[in-house]
Every structure is written in C-alpha cells, then in structure tokens.
Amino acid sequence: MTNDTLEKFKGTFTALLTPMMEDGSIDFASLEQAVEHQLRQGTKGFYVGGSTGEGFLLTLEERMQILETVVRVNAGRGTVIAHVGCISTRETIKLAKHAEQMNVDAVSAVVPFYYKLSMTEIKRHYEDVMASTPLPMIIYHFPGATGVSLTMDFYEQMSKHPKCIGVKFTSLNLFEMEQIRAKCGKDFLIFNGHDEVYTGGAIMGADGAIGSTFNIMPGIFAKLFSLAQAKQWEAMPVLQSQANEVITELISIDVMAYEKYVMYLQGVFRTPFIRQPLKQLTADEKRKIEAFFQSNEVLKADTLKQSIG
Template identity: 30%
Template sequence: MNFGQLITAMVTPFDEQGEIDFPAARNLINHLIENGSDALVVAGTTGESPTLTNEEKVNLFEFTVQVAGGRFPVIAGTGSNNTRESIQLTQQAEAAGVDGIMLVTPYYNKPSQEGMYQHFKTIAQASSLPIMLYNIPGRSSVNMSPDTIIRLADIPNIVAVKEASGDLDAMADIIEHTPADFALYSGDDGLTLPVLSIGGAGVVSVSAHIIGPEMKTMMSHFNSGRIREASTLHRRMLPIMKELFAAPNPSPVKAALNLEGVAVGGVRLPMLPLTDVQLSSLNRVLHGQDTILI
C-alpha cells in the first residue's frame, strides 16, 4: 500500500456544543486534499483521539471513507494501550472501509520491547489492513527500539512506521534494515527534509493543514534533485511549523485553520484554546506565510 509522501494527521472539527461537526469535516477533508495531502490519518492524536468515544471514531471513519470516495487513502487511528480494544476498533475500522490503520505505542502501562512486539503482532494478525506503527516516546513514555521495529517489519501487513522520536540515527538504522517496501515517515514536521535525505518516505504532518502546498513543493524539489531550493523552502517554513507547536497540539493548528477561514471549531478538554497572547503570535507568523514560497 502506497500512502504517498505527504500524509496529514487531520484535526476533528467540533461544533459549538463540542460534538463532531460533520459538514465542517467534509469541507476540511476536501481542503486538505486540494492543498497537497496524499492521504489522511483520522482520529489520531491531532484528531483528539483521547477524547473521542469509539462510536465517534467509527462514525468519523465511515464519514471520511464516504467523502474520500476512493480518491485518497484513509488511515484510521485505532491504537491504544489495550490490545483487545485496539483489535476491536481495528476490525470496526476495516468494516468501515478504511485503507489502513495507525497503531501508537502503548502508553502509560509502559510495556517492554517484547510486550510491544507481541501487542502489534497480535493486532496485525487480527486484520488484513496495512498497518503503520507510530513511535512517539514524548507522548507515550515508551520508545520502540529500532530492533523491535525491524522485527515487526517482517510481518506482512506491517508496512510503515511514523517515527516521532526525533532520532535520525535510529531512523537510518530502521531504513537500512527493513525491506525496501517498508516506509518510514517523519512524525515531526521540522524533520521532513532531513528524513527524506536519509531515505524516508515522507511525513505524517500537522503543518500540512496550513502549508500543504509549500510542503509538497519542497518534497517535489527534493525528488527532482533541486536540493538547494528544497532546503531554502524548508528553512522558510520552520517558523510556521514551530508556531503550530508553541502550545499543545492541536490547539494551535485549529486556531490557525479558523484564522485562515477553514472553520473547525475549538478543542475538547483537557485541551484549551489559545490565549490572546498565543493567538496574536500565531497571527503574526501566519501573516508572513505568503513570503515563504520560492
């Protein structure tokens, strides 16, 4: 399964009552695809998965598949720290027609490397869908080692990893020792170009909500050997990328979308909207967005 280079981890739009706003979701999905996204991750951390019920997640999977209409892959976030629950949600996502699933490392209960291996292997055996692993030690408190990821890559339907450890040496090790068709994606927007340079497949991005066309242009430059142009654009995008993580994700990117006229509503507790000071800073950075294209 080829998920493409630029995968957006989509926010979940909410209405004024804090319920999923499906008309706004339709508009957002089309906005993202029109602005360069090759695929979407639905109900990941950026989609506020910890605050969505499983019923809400399944409804969102079904809706996104319907809007996609086969135009682009839909990747469902079905991972948790409960193996049985992840299997159940994965099977519901498969029934909803998604094209792949993303499984985060089990958080809070802090399994061993062997425990993580068995967790992912057991879920993979319960589904025929292609699976993207998601290593994010900053949120899950456990780091999946390169050796564990390399072992998991031998399982036929585990086809990719979203690597958000920030460790380029570990990523190079994974790329070097996994099959040629196993894809490593950066989990950090600011490392997109460095990850491409060591053989990565692309990025699972938050910033693509706002600067998708620019990120796609940077990747196109890199792919065609225009390294100087790619690196210049990368550096010019960094202030926006940093600002979109100046407060806990996804509060800044939701605020940015609202400022840009793509209504997605607010966030659910325990996330908070940006303060006036944070919103003012975000607005200043976004006003310089038009100058980053080359």
C-alpha cells in the same frame, strides 16, 4: 509489497485535526470541508484519529464516525490510514475491524503506553491486532508522547511480519531513522513524523511524511515531497525554512490549539474549539496568532476563498 502498494503510501499525509462545535460535539461539515481542501492542495491522503485528531479524547463511537465521514468524502481519491491505537488491545482490535469495514488502505496504532510493557508484550499487541484484520499495519513510534522507545531488534522482527508495512516515525533522531532503513530494507515504509525535520528525514530515506502542520500548510509540504522525489535536495531547505518559521511560532504557544485557530482563520473550520484538558488559548494568544497569520504568506496561501457558514 508490490510496487503499486508502495506508491500508494508515498507522499504527504495529513494527520487530520478534528473540528468541533462550541459545545464540544464533532463538526462534521467542517471535517468534510477540510478533506476537500486538503486534496485540492496536493495531499496524498489522510491519517485519521491520531494524536492531532484528539483521538485519545474521543469516544470509540466518535472515532468511528469521523473515519466514516473521511472515507465517504474522500471517495477513493486519497489514501486513508486509520489510526486505531488504544491502550487496550481489545479496543484497538475493535477499531481495526471497523476500519476494515470502511475499506481503508491501512491501519496504524500507537505503541501502548502508560503501563510499562516489555518489547515482547508490545510485539504481541501488534501481532494480535494484525491477526484480527487483513489490513496492513503501520507502527506509530512517538517516544516524546508515549515514553516508549522501540529497539532495532523490535523493528527488524516487525518488518518481517507480512502485514507490518512500515512505521510512522515521530522522533527527531534521524540517525535512528537511517538505522531502521538499513536494518529493515527498502520495502519497509518510513513516514517522517516531525514536520520541522522533513527535509532531513527525506534525505535519510523517509518514503513520505505524516504531519500535523500539514493541516494549516499542506501545499508547502506537497512541494517538498515533489522536490525529494526529484532528488532536488538543494531546493528543499528554502521551503523547509518557510515552514519552520510557522512551526517556531506554533510551538511557542501550543501545537494543536494554534493549528485549530489557524484553520478557523483560514475559513476551513467554523470554530477553533479544542477539548479540555488541552490548552485553551487566551485572548492575547489569539491576537498574536491573528497578527502572525496576516503577515505570513505560507498560511494565507492555503486560505479558502469561500467557507461554510
């Protein structure tokens, strides 16, 4: 990759939530507002249609419509990575071809899950997807959700493929992250995926981060990235602790339902609706979130001054 290409992918990328109306339909007005809000807060770009975006609860048509909206509103300002992953190689290719039509910067795909596949079958899946489009590919490694652990040999092989430019590494195993950097070289991009260890990931060599909690506190992670770029490591733990105070609250209830409710309180989303079978917040949980929101300066800092009706 050229230096210009590398720089395009270095920064904090928000794994966008998908706002929905109370009837479960996509709230495109709130999505447009979320894109603008994120860019104002210093986000480098967007990871669209991933786990946080309820990608596996959306139809293929909805996933395409969401990507089209993000690309249109973004208008070339931020880097756009389209998550096209499906269990089926055929459907993954369909979404990848659509992403190519949308002129996104890269595609990403989660490791095929549910069916127990060998590394050979997983490698063939990625190779077939990459053969279908000229867009670069970012592997999505999330063993906590998929149950699939990729091998170092797999990473080494994929890093030699001209279209495979990196990995979204959503694991707390930072030793493994460091080994990927050592085995695959400095030009193989590594995106930290667990927000609570971003500081550690940056020290271990992550080029940037793709994060779920960036939806509700994009500003603090943009600052953390800037500190990492300047190698001001000693200043990072303070900000990381502030972010982790929020994350501790969030995981005590539920990640995505909590984030959507905060986006609603921040005035970015019109409703906090989340699709079943994902967790539906109780009245007590909503009150707890509201109380913490009012007491937390990190979350309030990213509140919109004026929201849509």
